[in-house]
Amino acid sequence: MEWRDEGIILGARRHGESSVILETMTAAHGRHLGLVKGGRSRRMQPLLQPGNRVELVWRARLEEHLGAFQVEPVELNAARLLSSAIAVYGIQLLAAHLRLVPERDPNAGLYESLKIITAHLDDPELAGALVVRFELAVLEELGFGLDLAQCALTGVREDLAYVSPKSGRAVTRTAGAPWQDRLLPLPAFLMAGGTQRIAEETALGEAFRLTGFFFNRNVYExxxxxxxxxxGGFIAALARLRAQAV
Incomplete structure (x- = not known):
């Protein structure tokens, strides 16, 4: 068995005296692990860092085997990411979310999102909104997607202001007014079809509380x-940096 694909490195763990088991998110083969012989060498270690985009050749005798990776650099992002606290926490968080998705399940959409986020993960103006949208995409992939396109009660698409914690569906400001203390705020930048790239601090906090609620209830618990x-590290580091910039 053999295939060639592009991937972004999520992590690596020691295997034996000189090798590592490399974890990657690939364009066509999903989250995939493989052995890299000599991966702990001085030459290979800088390449096998989280956030680096690489060309992979995977070989194994049988499809279900771990297999071995041959790795070549495409875009070395690790040095840039390691210089930023939000990027260090961010790449760890993205990897943790991807580990919730079944291994080797192809998902080109999540890979492309990961590639875009990696390019901006050290930018405090963009990183938060990109990561929270990635969380929504992972919830969708796991079967717990939120319906933020129209009001669950009226079908109206304008003036959406809340999300029902029961159904995960949007509710308008007027329809939700009697139960607003039981509903979750819906930040405008998350609404379906929205193109806003930068979120205000309050809206960003509401967005992470929204996705965090559904992750905890539907996935973690x-x-x-x-x-x-x-x-928590990513959200706190992001808040510190944005506060310093004011």
């Missing part, structure tokens, strides 16, 4: 998991 530490 049923699987007996805790929210990744990297998520």
């Amino acid at each position: 049923p699987r007996g998991l805790q929210e990744p530490d990297a998520r």
Whole structure:
């Protein structure tokens, strides 16, 4: 068995004296692991860092085997990302989200999103909105997508202001007014069809509380998991940087 694909490195763990097991998100083969012989060498270590985009050749005798990777550089982002606290937490958080998706399930959409986010993960103006949209995409992939296109009660598409914690569907400001204390705020930049790239601090906080609620209820708690530490680290580091910029 052999295939060639592009991938972004999510992490690596030691294997034996000189090798590593490399974890990548690939364009056509989903999240995929493989052995890199000599991966702990001085020459290979800088290449096998989270956030780097690489060309991969995977070989194995049988499809279900771990297999071995041959790795060549395409875009080395790790040095840039390691210089930014939000990027360090961010790449860890993105990897944690991708580990919720079944291994080797192809998902070109998540890969393309990951590639875009990696390019801007050290930008405090863009990183937050990009990551929270990625969280929405992962919830969708896991079968818990939110319907933010129209009001669950009236079908209206304008003046959406809340999300029902029960259904995950949007509600207009007027229809939701009697129950606003039980509903989750819907930041305008997350609305279906929205193109806003930069979110205000309050809206960003509301967005992370929104996605965090559905991750905890639908994903983490049923699987007996805790929210990744990297998520809190990313949100806190982002808030600090944005506060310093004011």
